[in-house]
Amino acid sequence: MISILKNNKTLTTFSFYSSFLKQVALYIKDKNDIKFKLVENGDNLIFDSNYRIDPITIPLLLSLIEQLSKFYKKPIELSLFNNHATKDVLKFLHKSDFFYLSGNNKNPYFPYGRKILDFNEAYLGNFAKKDPRPEHRVRCYSLNDNNLSEKLKIFKDEDERRDFLISEYIYTVREHFQELLFDNISTAEDTDFYIEILSELITNGVLHSKSNTFALMFVNRYSTKFSISDNGIGFEESLKSKNESYIYKPSELKHKLDKIKILKVNDKVLNNLNFIMETLYFSTLKNRRGLFDLMAxxxxxxxxxxxxHNDNAQIIISSRMRNELLELRKLRDRLFQYYMEIIINEIEDDRFKEEMVSIKNEILEYFVQLYCILCDKYNNDFKYSSIRFYSVKFKGVHIEVEIPAV
Known part of the structure; x- marks a missing residue:
């Protein structure tokens, strides 16, 4: 069996990508099946063991388990242990709805079970009375819920389907995350902004990725963290469905990046990075707030x-890229303002078309510059670079955000 939690090591998003995925891949390569146990030592060494999980790793874990359950066409077996060493992490996972969501739950007062894990529910109990915060729950969004698939059939246009889903999710997202957003000064003042973007990203996940989308937000005195994860079609396939317009030509940025031979990495892996950049570029050109606006x-x-994260590649953007992002956001805001004037004043696009295309061309060149800077830093010191490449492909799109408390 593969241990999900190792003794005295926190399962973080970094360890998930860098070591846990590799362990799973090697196990599958040698075995015809896969089984997990929650903790490394089980019922042994219970007074010498300690297990921890970073909450925002939970959506990633659920995405991986869902992929495995689809591959093996059955729920994945998970061995649980309820003892002195495991009770805290077991309780947190239980109270975060991890087990309800991944198991066979049919109780309407809890999240509907997705039947991706098989475990003994008898181990879930006898916890300490103090409960974790009720808002710290993992959520699953799916077109199979609330008859959404049927409701979408009445819309023939893609934009109409998207608008309908966003209108559905914006109330749900507010209910799920608003209280947590209020608890950090950095997010409290922009709660509507974050709710709008989270609704957009969840809509992208269930509509374009054609899969379940898992999300969790966690707040403590140090920061607000949230994670959104799906195991759908990924950026490359999603971008293939985009139509050409005066403001966007599919793969326009990527074609430029493919010609820049800075990084000496496998072409298939590099392709994943270039599609991440293309997706962020496309996001700056949209008439609604989205992925780039969240990052900025x-x-x-x-x-x-x-x-x-997309397949084998990941970018990590922090204040070290502040100067480059500032220029891009200025251009993005100018372009977005034109969109707002068109919508509010109900005027024809042609009036601003030339200026909008000019801004778009500036954005394109800044993205090329940003890409070159990221690649140069990777070549100089890949350990501390904003770019990460992994040997194991993790299907889908995975977003993690950390916002420090003021």
Missing amino acids: SVVLDTNGYFRL
């Missing part, structure tokens, strides 16, 4: 961290 706000306004 987190880094520039709160000195936080933004991580975006």
Whole structure:
């Protein structure tokens, strides 16, 4: 069996990508099946063991387990242990709805079970009375819930389907995360902004990735963290569905990046990085707030961290890229303002078309510059670079954000 939690080591997003995924891949390569146990030592060494998990790793873990359950066409077996060493982490996972969501729950007062894990529920009990915060729960969003798939069939246009889903999710997202956003000064003043973007990202996950989307937000006295994870079609396939317009030509940035031979890495892996950049570029050209706006706000306004993972590649953007992001956000805001004037004043696009295309071309060149800077820093010191490459492909799109408390 593979241990999810190792003794005296916190399962963070970094350890998940860098070591846990590799362990799973090697196990699958040698075995015809896969089984997990929650903790390394089980019922042994209970007074010498300590297990911890970073809460925002939970959506990643659920995405991986869902992928495995689809591959093996059955729920994945998970061995649980309830003892002195495991009770705290077991209780947190239980109270965060991890087990309800991943198991076979049919109780309407708890999240509907996705049947991706098989475990003994008898181990879930006899916890200390003090409960974790009730808002610290993992959420699952799916077109299979609330009859959404059927409701979407009445819309023929992609934009209409998107608008309908956003209108559905914006109330749900507010209910799930508003209280947590209020608890950090950095997010409290922009609660509506974050709710709007989270609704957009969740809509992207369930509509374009064609999969379940898992999300969790966690707040303590040091920071607000949230994670959104799906195991869908990824950026490359999603971008193939985008139509050409006067403001966007599909893969326009990527074609430029493919010609820049700075990094000596496998072409397939590099392709994943270039599609991350193309996605962020596309996001700056949209008429609604989205992925780029989240990244810019987190880094520039709160000195936080933004991580975006696609297949084998990941970027980590922090205040070290402040100067480059500032210029990009200025251009993005100018372009967005034109969109608002078009919508509010109900005027024709042609009036601003030339200026909008000019801004778009500036954005394109700044993204090329940003890419070159990121690559140069990777070549100089890859350990502390904003770019990460992993030997194991993790299907889908995975977003993690950390916003420091003021």
